[in-house]
Amino acid sequence: MFTGIIESTGQVESLQSIGGDLRIRVQTALDLSDVHLGDSIATNGICLTVVDWGSNWYAADVSKESLNRSTLASWRVGQTVNVEKAMLPTTRFGGHIVSGHVDTVGEITLLRQDARSVYFEVTAPAHVAKYLAEKGSVTIDGISLTINYLSGSILSLNVIPHTAERTNIVTWKVGTKVNIEVDVLARYIERLLLGDRAAEPEVKSGLSMEFLAENGFLK
Template sequence: MFTGIIENTGRLQAISQIGGDVRLTIHAPKMDFSDVKLGDSIASNGICLTVVAIDGDSYAVDVSRETLSKTALQGWQVGDTLNLEKAMLPTTRFGGHIVAGHVDGVGKIAKIAKDARSVYIEVQIPSELMKYTADKGSITVDGISLTTNAIKPDENIVCLNIIPHTAEMTNIARHWQVGKAVNIEVDLVARYLERLLLSRVNDEQTAPKNTISEQFLAQNGFYL
């Protein structure tokens, strides 16, 4: 589990093909590896990946074909800057929102413009994910917990304002440009709320109908 508050950025150092899957080596000289062990999770551009090797300031992760097919990772290149966040601890300050690191879809940067000291960004997301968005709601873009300032449902657009600190602490200032593919994770609470409501509707539709009638009461001695 993560919070969407980026701790460090790293550089994609190597991409290796291994038996149909992919192994990534990420160089992160600013990251503290003292509390990281093999098998721990680190979110890389919002994708929860398991550490399989640590070598000095670098670590390696294996990526399955499923992850490759469902995320923007397939477009990554050596030298790319990645947003990194270690899995949260019970004592972690919860500065963002609940992030699972399970990417729901791939979006695209549609617009970037200056807005005073901030950066105004529009991200086009898959149409099926729009129902999970709301004005002033939370969304994760490339692992960054962000607040949606507004939504444009007809265009499948979420509108964001990025403050200077967030832009500098992530790969936004150096790497985001119009047309760039980004990983999208919607609010976990919205997904589970939808599941709960759908289950309730299904239960109501499949519940036994009330079949009590005068004939039933008479047959069972309640009605003469």
């Protein structure tokens, strides 16, 4: 688990195709002295398992599922990425619960200065809009952010100077693709509302105003 508070940035050092998936190596100034084989490091919000490492780099294998769900398939050598080690029980919980399991890819459709902060809008795929809430938490490229407001599946967000300086936000521009992870609680609430229907094969969420009314959630 992670908090979405970025500890450092890194640069993609190599991308090696192995047996249909990928091995990635990231160079970083992050303190890796306490990292062990099998530890998790969120890289642009993707939970990656360390398979090799040195004093200033780590390597991880990336499955086809992660390549299909995230922006990783389009990464290039030299690209700047956000890096966070897995949280400890003693870690100050400054962000929100982040699993590192990317839900989908969004696109930055507006970016401008807003006083000292950076204001930007991210257009998410329509199917994840139901998991987003005004003033709720969302993870963008591993960064824990608060949604200002929503217009359909368009998220409005502000980033303070401190966050901008410590992340890869300076590389963003209109058209940049970003990883999105919704609040983990939203996923489980939807599943719980299905009740016994969740055990049915091929069942979709099925959530509608009619479903909610029939099951006592609306009057």
